[in-house]
Amino acid sequence: MRSRFGAVTTLLTLAALALAGCGADEEPAAGGSSASPEQTPSSSPPTAAPWQPLTGPLSRCGPQPAAAADAGFVPTTLEDEEVGRISAVTAGSGPTVAILLHQTDGNGACGWLPYAAQLVAEPGVQVLAIDLCGYGESECTGDRSSGPAQVDAVAVAVREARTRMKAARVVVVGASMGGSVALMAAASPVEVDAVADLSGPVDWDGMEVVDGGRALRVPVLVAMADGEGEDQVAGARAIVDAAPQGSRFEPAESGHGYDLLLDRADQPTPLGSAVLGWVRGE
Template identity: 75%
Template sequence: MRSRIGAVTTLLAATVALAGCGGTDEPDSAPTTGSTTESTTGSATPSTSETATEAPWQVLDGPLARCGPQPADVAEAGFTPAVLADREVGRIAAVTAGTGPTVAVLLHQTDGNGLCGWLPYAADLVAEPGLQVLAIDLCGYAESECTGDRTGPAQVDAVGVAVREARTRLQASRVVVVGASMGGSVALMTAATHDGVDAAVDLSGPVDWEGIEVVDGGRALRVPVLVAMADAEGDDQVSGAQAIVDLAPAGSRFEPAESGHGYDLLLDGDARPLPLADTVAAWIRGSV
């Protein structure tokens, strides 16, 4: 993998709504279920700074232009926009890149433009063969058009469509659901409720909503999880995240950090990798 990333690279009760995620995230808004893929074309609000040694950021062609300027290597990653169409859930906007038997299903946080927030890190993940990424717009965000009210725990329906896509069309032998902030909580809920998931990563996902513990405090989880939470989130969130890991299946792992929320735990403002970036990449690949 390129120098930007090293070579080693929590079930809410069904009646509880998941809110937005700490920091500056806004609460969920919600609109809109077998799965076909239709071609279309779409990533994170980036920093505008650049250094003398880096290529300037650029706006991508086609639908991904909505994501604004991106690091130069994002354009080189070969992202292919798609729509995952399901008769019950609706139309889930997505983007894929990379090759290989492992697929990381990426779930965004509430701020930014849906899946756009994942593009810089996703480009790093697929810089070497062996791993594909499938990033989606969750229901109520960006380009996805879902049926009914699919906020909170119901977001797992859209993720289920993506997991099925990973197993079928992308022919994955390993599927890891990775989420930032709100997406982190949804990743854990998916890991507790859906077959076809081998592991999950939660970056700063809220550990409870209105007193209800996400994934029953870890007891509902069925696969190993990696949970990262910064001290700056507060003692309750940090201790709750650690407790989830303690009650999760064997092999689960808690990663502390001093500061940062969601994507900011992985990349700095110039999209350069932070120490946790390698750990998450290795977890996705199953090498730790």
């Protein structure tokens, strides 16, 4: 009888402990947490704040990062009797002007606004993002949609930067198609101080851009991701090797054009920071 009673007592004690344990899980002590350190959710990568629509003429650009919405972009039109009307966007202040040439996707200069906001956040930098001929709201004379003819629109922008914007330093920065046009501008008599090319194709309609770099007149920064293919990367490196002193190649694992410059939180990537330093002449 003692043995049976002892067994019953043991069972009752175990049940009571089990119930006490359940109660502890359901109602943790004040100020505490029922989750173990291993169960605590890990930190998520930073992401961008919700984008905001722009007003006025720039509403055509659709929603933009908060920094772009607050950057003070001003739409304008550059007029030239021979070239036509070049639609553009300006912002910032200072002696350095970055002329931004867009890639083929998107709505002309609109694709540059997120990164342009980062450029003008730095003291001493203005931006002049233009719609190339045949894109956005630009109305050019004749057929100026080909690569070499697009340099005429760049020349109009450079004149604007040197005169009305009072630039002491002008840097042309292009993405994809705009990158190739930027290199062509650097091989022309257009008065620029430096050029940055992000993912620009190394040939245009079967012709080598800027004679493989030998025609360039000013230092260039050329960025090309490995994902573009061995031929493009090799061609980009060759352009830099043949370019004037001070030129450099910036590698990346992946990405194209604008995507090389900002991360998921709309902040400059290492390459985005390098381009900013290049614009500033650092």
